[in-house]
Ligand SMILES: Nc1ncnc2c1ncn2[C@@H]1O[C@H](COP(=O)(O)OP(=O)(O)O)[C@@H](O)[C@H]1O
């Protein structure tokens with residue numbers, strides 16, 4: 001009886017989990033499927049296999065421009081938000097001061113604000129400042145939305161970083177710079193790389209803020225949006241989308257592995273007190 | 275009291291660390307208050323006191339992680355003012371051990387040697403030697419995360435010893451270990467110190483640890499040094515009630531001063547009669563009264579018709595059994611507080627019924643005067 005009941009409840013849970021995953025990822029599965037279909041309209045039944053749409057991609061100058069723009073914006077936003085994230089994370093994990101948690105909350109806030117509101121507010125600010133819209137303004141916007149992620153990744157890497165490790169290094173004769181190079185950096189490097197990857201991925205995929213803050217230059221998501229008006233271009237968009245999806249997935253996986261490694265290290269060290 | 279392992283090195287009288295009038299203030303609060311201390315070369319020295327009394331503060335100032343607000347510290351005859359931690363002839367074993375988690379055991383131990391650029395396998399040889407000293411031979415390739423607490427502690431020890439410092443500083447190195455391992459490490463640490471001959475300065479709040487390992491002990495309270503002496507002297511002749519209490523049980527007896535000169539006191543007590551005793555250095559006369567103390571194990575039960583030159587009579591009011599010893603609480607006519615007496619159980623102290631009248635023998639030498 002009990003075994004049966006357990007099987008049933010386990011079965012229901014499994015079914016629920018299965019449906020959940022299907023609902024979440026089915027649309028995502030359609031993307032690569034239709035991107036290798038010969039027909040121009042995404043409809044079942046499939047008509048045949050082709051890599052034609054992928055081969056067309058590098059022959060589209062507008063797309064190459066957009067990809068280049070995305071790369072510039074992504075790298076700049078990743079570097080800037082990681083730098084700022086390092087400062088914020090270090091201050092939050094290392095020091096105790098009044099208003100610490102308030103500041104932490106404020107930095108995390110963009111995460112829960114509607115992106116379109118953030119985008120419009122940013123646009124107003126940029127215009128007030130007299131900045132002309134360009135990739136630079138997009139970078140600023142992306143830094144704003146990336147910092148919460150960057151800081152989360154970095155705090156989990158820095159948390160529990162035992163200050164006595166740096167003291168031990170000095171005690172063993174190492175200079176301040178040597179200590180940074182031989183202890184601090186190797187300990188936090190995985191978290192920093194992880195933050196760079198996460199920020200780059202977010203910037204690469206981000207549409208609304210880029211859409212509002214860019215001038216004439218398009219990033220990849222903006223280029224895709226532009227192409228959607230032309231039914232004939234849809235398979236190409238699907239192919240490009242598939243590539244972005246795969247790239248994002250890979251980047252995030254590597255980032256997560258690194259983040260766990262960084263957190264694991266410092267946590268083990270913290271465990272020494274137990 | 276635990277016995278020290280008797281592989282004693284000849285002690286030198288040359289001083290290794292001079293601490294002169296050192297004060298460390300945090301705002302109005304003084305973590306260390308006008309502390310002066312001389313630690314000798316090759317000595318196993320302990321800083322003993324309750325948590326928060328300023329032991330770590332003093333140790334960190336010797337290591338160079340913190341600076342005195344006033345006063346001076348010198349190590350090996352050299353004033354340490356303005357010399358950063360990485361250029362001091364001291365090494366530290368941290369309370370958290372601070373093992374580098376991204377390096378293996380060997381790399382941890384070799385960390386400080388790397389900068390010395392040793393020639394022809396010398397570095398490897400010294401690492402091996404240090405690992406052997408702490409019985410970690412063969413574990414060189416392990417990661418810190420794969421070690422037990424006791425092993426981490428040994429790595430921290432090897433990493434500091436391999437630098438051949440003039441002084442090794444240890445901040446509560448055994449407090450994270452369980453009781454059995456702790457006792458084993460006490461013996462090992464003492465043996466190691468005797469073997470390498472380096473001056474050890476140990477911080478601890480555990481009086482038995484300090485008594486078991488040290489050549490000399492400084493007892494601290496509230497940022498001040500109360501007494502500096504050998505374990506035996508600290509235990510048997512504490513200069514204040516606070517020191518006496520911190521080191522274990524003590525019976526306090528009120529006394530009236532009859533005679534006082536530079537070195538000794540003659541006092542009258544109700545229970546113990548007239549006693550002549552050494553006057554402690556810190557003794558400050560407080561009217562005509564004084565406090566004497568006697569450790570519970572210095573009072574012995576007199577059986578049957580046995581007599582002693584000095585004895586007091588009383589009645590057992592409580593009995594507590596502790597396996598190898600029994601604790602008796604004995605009321606003495608005239609004394610305001612009953613005496614506590616510890617007796618080994620080999621003669622049947624564990625069978626003395628409550629209410630029995632007994633006599634206790636004592637040695638007047640064991641009654642020491644102390645400041646309140
Ligand atoms: N950075 C600091 N700021 C303020 N007070 C401190 C600081 N470091 C230590 N103290 C205080 O100094 C006193 C002595 O501390 P410490 O030397 O760590 O004691 P312990 O004898 O337990 O090692 C404690 O009361 C502690 O709170």
Ligand SMILES: [Mg+2]
Pocket residue numbers: 326329330331
């Ligand atoms: Mg301490």
